[in-house]
Amino acid sequence: MRVFEVREFEDSESVARALAAAVADRLTDAIAARGRATLAVSGGTTPVRFFQALSNAEIDWDRVVVTLVDERFVGPSSERSNERLVRETLLVGRAARAGFVPIYSQVENVELAAEAASEAVAGLLPLDVVVLGMGTDGHTASLFPDAEHVDALLDPATGRTVIAVHAPSAGEPRLTLSLGVICKARAVFLHIEGDAKRAVFDGAAARNLPIAKVVEAAKTPVVTYWAP
Ligand code: 6PG
Numbered sequence: 001m002r003v004f005e006v007r008e009f010e011d012s013e014s015v016a017r018a019l020a021a022a023v024a025d026r027l028t029d030a031i032a033a034r035g036r037a038t039l040a041v042s043g044g045t046t047p048v049r050f051f052q053a054l055s056n057a058e059i060d061w062d063r064v065v066v067t068l069v070d071e072r073f074v075g076p077s078s079e080r081s082n083e084r085l086v087r088e089t090l091l092v093g094r095a096a097r098a099g100f101v102p103i104y105s106q107v108e109n110v111e112l113a114a115e116a117a118s119e120a121v122a123g124l125l126p127l128d129v130v131v132l133g134m135g136t137d138g139h140t141a142s143l144f145p146d147a148e149h150v151d152a153l154l155d156p157a158t159g160r161t162v163i164a165v166h167a168p169s170a171g172e173p174r175l176t177l178s179l180g181v182i183c184k185a186r187a188v189f190l191h192i193e194g195d196a197k198r199a200v201f202d203g204a205a206a207r208n209l210p211i212a213k214v215v216e217a218a219k220t221p222v223v224t225y226w227a228p
Contacts, residue, residue: 015227020053030128038124042133043082051090061097070142070176073110110164110173118161130185138209142176156217183217190224
């Protein structure tokens with residue numbers, strides 16, 4: 001059954017603050033229950049304010065390990081690196097004490113990087129919190145609707161952890177957590193802004209878009225945080 005909830009906010013600042021508070025609560029609960037917490041975050045442009053708010057949260061950051069939902073196959077010095085974004089805007093202030101597991105590695109090709117990342121991320125599973133973004137084509141993480149082998153990519157039963165993605169619309173090869181890993185997380189949030197993304201999200205199920213696959217297969221209801 002498709003279950004989800006949309007929480008609506010006035011503007012980018014208030015949605016970022018509310019999402020940061022919700023994520024901080026989940027991380028605190030995870031630390032209380034299991035002594036540590038794992039968090040996977042998305043890149044792109046939307047999360048910057050959210051990262052800034054979360055980096056100030058008063059939680060036991062020494063016990064938190066952060067990784068990425070997806071990554072572009074570019075080194076951390078690139079403007080397009082999600083690792084760079086996270087290091088510069090999330091892993092600062094109080095959150096500087098958190099651990100970080102990158103999914104990019106400097107190897108010959110994205111397939112080898114996916115193998116290395118799968119080993120590194122395996123020790124963090126199941127993830128306590130996943131924060132997704134979405135594009136206006138309905139992609140989430142790097143699960144692009146025009147990706148090669150898209151049916152395998154969108155199979156929630158996959159045993160794979162991190163997958164190499166080649167999609168014409170993606171810009172460069174990508175690395176993404178698999179749909180299976182995302183859907184087995186203990187909490188999944190989606191952060192979207194603007195009317196265009198809201199309309200895509202509302203119509204995603206009818207068009208069988210990747211974001212709808214996540215909503216459908218997630219172990220716990222996906223909670224969407226939206227502002228115009
Ligand atoms: C990435 C992502 C991706 C992102 C969406 C939305 O690295 O590009 O993690 O899935 O969340 O493309 O991106 P914007 O926030 O820039 O619109």
